[in-house]
Amino acid sequence: MKASILNLALSCVVATLGTACAKMNFAPVPVEDKASIVEPPPSKTISSTEVVAYGNKQVDFLLVLDDSNSMLPELKKLAARMSTFVNSLDASNIDWQMCITTTRGVSSGGTLVFGNPLTWANYVPAAGTPAYLLKKGTANLNTIFTSTIDTLTIGGANSGDERAIKATHDNFKNSSSHACYRAGAAISVIAISDEDERSVGGDPKNVKAKDADGAYQPFEAEDYPQTMVDRAKATFGDDVRFTFSSIIVKPDDKVCEGEQDVDLSPSHFGHTYAEASRLTDGGVGSICDADYSANLNTFKDKIVNSLSSLTLQCEAKPKSLKVKVGGLDVSGLKLDGKVLKFTYPLIEGTQIDLQYDCED
Template sequence: MKALIPSSKLLLGCAVITLSTACAKMNFTPVPEQGKASIVPPTPSKTVTSTEVVAYGNKQVDFLLVLDDSNSMLPELQKLAARMSSFVNSLDASNIDWQMCLTTTRGTAQNGVLVYGKPLNWTNYAPSSGPAYLLKKGTANLNTIFTSTVNSLTIGGSNSGDERAIKAAHDNFLDSTHSCYRPGAAVSVIVISDEDERSVGGNASQVKPNDADGVFQPLEASDQPTTLLNVAHTTFGQDLRFTFSSIIVKPGDAACEAEQDQNVSPSHPGYVYAEMSRLTDGGVGSICDADYSANLNNFRDKIVNSLSSLNLQCEPTEGTLQVQIGGLQVPGIKLDGKILKFSYPLVEGTQIDLMYDCAD
């Protein structure tokens, strides 16, 4: 006969078998997570600690006036000349020590090569010292000088239709044979043109049916706003205070463009010049204004504001910028990219302590 196993023992045995099975080591193949982005470590940064001293030339501003001397521009140049003396008088009132050189947007043939940005002599100006191309604060009869200089320009003719104001400033900055700029001074370029860089800004879609043949020319490196900005800082220092202001056919101003198109040759909106002004926090005025006083006053304000700013090594990582003067945190500052702006004029000789992070 078979021995009978009590039911209670049978149940206990089953429980033990089941428990031992549950405790056995199990191997699982991991299943990749779907749609989950990998974790990217934060971008490392470096901390910049520097002490800046406001230069004793902080009130010095060196101007380069770049005039479009193509055959449609004489009336606009005369309007500008009529207001330039009041413009520099307002600089005097702001205690700005200014000097000014002049050039045009056309290339001049020299030894078979077009040369841009050469400073031109001012008319009816005979300084007691220094070159005749360098107009300085304190000069008498400024209105006569500005007016007679514009009227003495050759308007139109060879190469004048290929307007290159940025190229002219670029080559002028790199030319070491003149004395247009003082060490430590701010630099301000003022351009007036009824067309863009190389007439259409390197944009074939801007060519008009009544434009001259060959009006489209591609922009070269020396026509580019970013190139001019880099050359300015390479030539004059990374802490240069630099503004580029322009009186142009403003992009999008169809009425002004139509008005200017009634001249000898078609006009073109100054897209490239407007971008250059934006990059340097300069002003942009309309060439169609009957009086350029408001434009020039705006440029003056931009220039004065540039004297209350510092250029940083990078755009600081958010929340890391610390600015101190005399060990105290400075209120009323504004950060615009790499430019640190103060809400008041910086006194010459002031020591400013900076600390901020730069993303690598």
């Protein structure tokens, strides 16, 4: 093509010695229609730097106890075992505090109120600390736990309608009226019950022959695990580190169910509580275990693990993820949705550099 144009140009130069060149039009070489080319959308790449805050080893506990008739033997076990668990927390570097409530609604002004923190018995808190807030470093933990559970009213009005999910939801919702939670702390709920939410899990098919009249009660919005999770985020922020752990009759554990059904009030599988634990990466223990300390220590491990994660801005493409901790490349980390999980506790002040592409 270039040679032809050059020859034509030369011929024109020669022609100018005689006659003029005719005017020539050159059509451009056709190219593919640009409108027909579909460019792939650019990936959204996120680059960020996180510094682990100094509040990350704070853990605020809410202990939710089923105080219905059938629970007396289990609560006696708990009184003996819980102090061992808390003593182990005290020996760790976790800065903990704890509130306690029950699964029943308490009548107030003609309505039932759920989730209000109870006062700890035989507890003399430091000046400025409310009597419902047990804190790290408290002496005589065994006495406090035993005497507090001994003072609970077991059975009676409204106790047969167990609502640990609603109690947790309402405790979060009303957090401005109490001091159970600190800004930036991890929140760990431990619920203990030999039945399910609203006794039979909101399903009339789960009612047993020995159940009291009216054992079935339909779920309200606050009885669903997802509503509780949404409430936690609405109250404490989307990045709240929250686990709901449960000691229950595990779903389909018929041996445990049989042991619990010996009591006057029958037990029920804790399907709803197990689902709440699954949603929040909490632990599930068996209420039939002779020693709850093993369950509680598992929950402690879950709490530590909850301090070993970061919430990303989007679900990342795994192959695009690049992570540096303290300037060093780290690989083999676990992605769970938007949550990046480390295999060790994050240390305060550590810098974490992240780069990743969002999933389409």
